[in-house]
Amino acid sequence: MNKLTVSPSPHIKSNQTASKIMWAVVISLIPAGIAGIYIFGISSLNVIILSMLSCIFTEALFLKFRNKDPKTILDGSAILTGLLLAYNLPPDIPFWIPVIGGIVSIVLGKQIFGGLGQNIFNPALVGRAFLQISWPVYMTTWKNPRWWPDAVSSATPLAKEAGAHFTYMDLFLGNRAGSIGEVCVIALAIGALFLLATKIISLHIPLSFIGTVGIITWVFGKEGFFKGDFIFNILAGGIILGAFFMATDYVTSPLTKKGKIIFGVGCGILTAIIRLRGSYPEGVCYSILFMNAAVPIIDRFTRTKKYGLIKK
């Protein structure tokens, strides 16, 4: 008999891998990307490509610098960060903005913590927050859908001056100004269903996030006490993208189901407060980043209940 292999049990393993999961999330985001390119034109595609290339290049440089296996670049995580960053940017932005955003996402958002799995904050959101603070004008100069008569510079539906002249159907299909990946709710929903069906994400975070925003904007909405237009608040802006694709990031969200619900509710409260009372029309990015910071403490107080714990 030839050589026998000895290894510890178990001797069978599931065929799910971390890299497959990353690529599945990338795939789930494709419909929203196609919608963004269709709605705003080819400039969206440029932003997406530049952002992804910037992330991949920065990651490759770091892997070389840290003497890591260069193959890790194919694990899909850097591409995913680049994609998510691009989806959070306006479609008609100078080319160097996504490039800088990608570098910041990978360096400050991920690699300085020690790479995949070690980071505290969602890397794409770190990049976006950095860009938002550094170049606020570029980051809030929106482009209208291609078929609108006035092509350039309108406000997103959430901006106070925009007024509520959008039908729910406009919001649902993405007939509005906004970031590349956030506008088309139906495309995001297709991706989210795919992630739920493949059990890559669970409903704990998205449902508690969206539900909390819905309830608060209904009760305290600008239309009056218990008269707020919560459907508008959920469909406009980046909640769907944030709740299903960013807040659910494994690395930067709590471990247990209970923790995930607390995290989602926290994101929802912060988003609603920023939107209703802040000087800022959108709050998804910062609320997720704030809650990312709270994950270690949430994890500490939401351990699982183990078998055989008898009450004394």
Add this chain to the structure above:
Amino acid sequence: MADINFIHFPDFKNITKNKKIEQAPIPKRAILPLSQHAGAPAEPVVNPGDSVKTGSLIAQAKGLISANLHSSISGRVIAIEESPHPIIGIFKAILIESDGQDAKVSLDSIPVKDVSALSKEEITALIKEAGIVGLGGAAFPLFVKLNPPPAKKINELIINGAECEPFLTCDHRLMLEKPKEIILGVQLMAKVLGAKDIIIGIEENKIDAVERLNSSIFALKPQIPNFKVKILKTQYPQGGEKQLIKTLLNKEVPSGGLPFDIGVVVNNVQTVFAVYEAVYLRKPLYERVITVSGSFPNIAKNILVRIGTPIKDILDYCGLSPKDSVYKIIMGGPMTGVAQFNLNAPVIKGTSGILILDKKFKVKEEEFGCIRCSRCIEACPLGLMPCAIGLSAKKERFDIASSYDPFDCIECGSCSYVCPSKIPLVQLVKLAKSKIKRQ
């Protein structure tokens, strides 16, 4: 009460589930390790040169938790020396060379009388004498399990026919082929324990065994008020003692405690069958049914094999060709079994199967960092957080690891199975346990 998690995977049982139990040939030489059970090793009562018969006592239980050992062949003791052991690598064993006769002796300390006239104590004595241990894998001496402290009243006796490890079908076949004997064995156990409720738990991938046992219960009409067979979902680790108790009774064994703390005793079907043989046939435990399976269906079998038979003899009997490209040989199931490096290691009392795997079972992906996906937490049947224990152990922070209750872990391997980053979590938990114990 905690939620209980299970995992699901292909069971690979079709390979052998329809194959009748065959008698494997008697080995030319038997290797009988003095430690094949939980507790203290047995103490030899024979010397090299002594001749023994099949069933002769060759080593005696020593201490409170230990088990007798009997010769599995007739012949001559040739040595008592360090020999290959399938679980711990090497251990002192009694080596016996066969005379080819297979002359048998039986247990003789209790006068032969009608089984129904035997007292509790007489049954226990026969079980102790026969060297029976739990045959589900843990190999805990049975007479200890059947003698709970007097303060603990046993209400429920659970018979474990779940057989949740993939590939293994030896318990399934035994239930199909020896249902009456199993029911008679259960009755003896219930008598010893004074248990009123008896539940045989069987996973739904063995419906034929459920029917067979039910018809035997109907035919034998045991004098037990509450005797039923329950169908369990096919999920892993359904056959874990604590998991089985939770599914069948919705009770939990206290952390750090034993089932008799809540009035329950759990035994495997094959153990029950050994009790039947010890009491009705006065036959000590010197053979058992195992499943030989894996990547080569043409050699897969369920066999009745003598304890002490070297793995190599079994592979030869089953017809493994030297041309077959074997990658791994495992004693036990794929989730908790031990990979073998020395094929002279023998089948022991706790052996439930031998798996011969080819390269298709090689895990291709390399280990990756933890991505905190929480799949291990959702898989843990004890409600633990394997990643928290494992990653603290990796950083040698055993103080943190111990705060996540590693000692509740039953080492079922579910966490390692589901981990998409292929982190050897169960291994790390075992490391944490041994480091913390040593501190």
